[in-house]
Amino acid sequence: MKSVAKKYNMNKVDIIKNFDPSQPGLADATVFGLPFSAEQSEIIVIPVPWEVTVSYGAGASEGPEAVLDASFQIDLLHQEFPELWKLGIYLDEEPKDLSSNSKKFKELAQPIIKALEDGETIAENPSLNSDLEVINYACADMVEAVEQQTLHWLNKGKKVVLLGGDHSTPLGYYKALATKYKEFGILHLDAHMDLRIAYEGFIYSHASIMYNALQIPQISKIVQVGIRDFCEQEVEVVKNQQGRVLVHTDTDIKKQLFEGNTWQHLCDHLIYSLPQKVCVSFDIDGMSRLYAPNTGTPVPGGMSYEQATYLLSRLAESNKEIIGFDLVEVAPGDDDWDGNVGARMLFHMCGVLAKSQKMNVGEKIIFQK
Numbered sequence: 001m002k003s004v005a006k007k008y009n010m011n012k013v014d015i016i017k018n019f020d021p022s023q024p025g026l027a028d029a030t031v032f033g034l035p036f037s038a039e040q041s042e043i044i045v046i047p048v049p050w051e052v053t054v055s056y057g058a059g060a061s062e063g064p065e066a067v068l069d070a071s072f073q074i075d076l077l078h079q080e081f082p083e084l085w086k087l088g089i090y091l092d093e094e095p096k097d098l099s100s101n102s103k104k105f106k107e108l109a110q111p112i113i114k115a116l117e118d119g120e121t122i123a124e125n126p127s128l129n130s131d132l133e134v135i136n137y138a139c140a141d142m143v144e145a146v147e148q149q150t151l152h153w154l155n156k157g158k159k160v161v162l163l164g165g166d167h168s169t170p171l172g173y174y175k176a177l178a179t180k181y182k183e184f185g186i187l188h189l190d191a192h193m194d195l196r197i198a199y200e201g202f203i204y205s206h207a208s209i210m211y212n213a214l215q216i217p218q219i220s221k222i223v224q225v226g227i228r229d230f231c232e233q234e235v236e237v238v239k240n241q242q243g244r245v246l247v248h249t250d251t252d253i254k255k256q257l258f259e260g261n262t263w264q265h266l267c268d269h270l271i272y273s274l275p276q277k278v279c280v281s282f283d284i285d286g287m288s289r290l291y292a293p294n295t296g297t298p299v300p301g302g303m304s305y306e307q308a309t310y311l312l313s314r315l316a317e318s319n320k321e322i323i324g325f326d327l328v329e330v331a332p333g334d335d336d337w338d339g340n341v342g343a344r345m346l347f348h349m350c351g352v353l354a355k356s357q358k359m360n361v362g363e364k365i366i367f368q369k
Helices: 004-008 012-018 060-071 098-117 126-154 171-180 206-213 232-240 250-258 263-272 305-317 337-356
Strands: 043-048 089-091 159-164 184-189 219-227 245-249 277-283 321-328
Touching (some): 060 321, 060 337, 098 126, 126 159, 159 171, 171 184, 171 206, 184 206, 206 219, 232 245, 263 305, 305 337
Parallel strands (some): 043 089, 043 159, 184 277, 277 321
8 A cells, every 4th residue: 555655755754744634535545544654653453354254244354445445534633632643543454365265264154154043063064064174274364364463563563453354353463462461451342242152163253252352361351341132151151250251231331321320430430340451342333233234243222422432532531551452343335334433433442542552642622612
């Protein structure tokens, strides 16, 4: 991907001086139309267009492209982080062969999913059982590729974030963070617990991401927010973790709000329960379907966009340190709405990460009332 920096051989100070953020984003630039190279950018976004094990709605593998396309029409003057754009946000190349492998192994997975829906036992079908093993190896390769790409940029001193793809994609990202931090927690915004054990036989299923995250010893706590759908097995996992997983269902949250509690108070309680270092995992279906109508596994209810951004901003203003985040399950439809919402959430999340990391994001714009 070309950038103004390479085109004119300009340093970052000169680029900022000559770039007009009030004009449309540059078509040949990186995400949000920003003119910086990877080396000049403080935040690197790793796109992971992968959705091999989806069993309901599809399209999450097209999420990174939809977010990129929508990002060019976003105004760079963010009210909370007006100078965020100056830090540089760069969309990296996807891990090698990821898109083609996603399509290939997704096709291989469909007969397995169909057989399970028909009541078959995969272990009794040698052909499907062999395919299942191949898919699990392919998913393990994806996890490894994401881990290595994340480490590449972390070792260069960059702040790294992940853009999925389905929710299986950030496991390698968490593993990379675990090599840098002795302990951290995950603030998990989602409609689902994602604590199923090898769901449908797929070890790296999108429905198993938080169970797999629990196998990383450096992850000391997972705080789940907005949960609206779960199974008996997942409840047992939560109980067996003895406080390592804290669940705040949408029903419980809404009940407290309906009975007079404030969202500020609830957010502060959630944040207080997190460890000092926090990675945010945001499945877009954690919000109401109004904001993500084409996400793969929608559930009624959920947070508003403003509730989600308020919680994240509140976290950035706390004494906790945000060390990274993933944004997943954005799936485009017939229009660009899902990509639009995803791009705006990505920009906001980059802002809260930068603010938490004590980077200069500018002073919040306050209008006289």
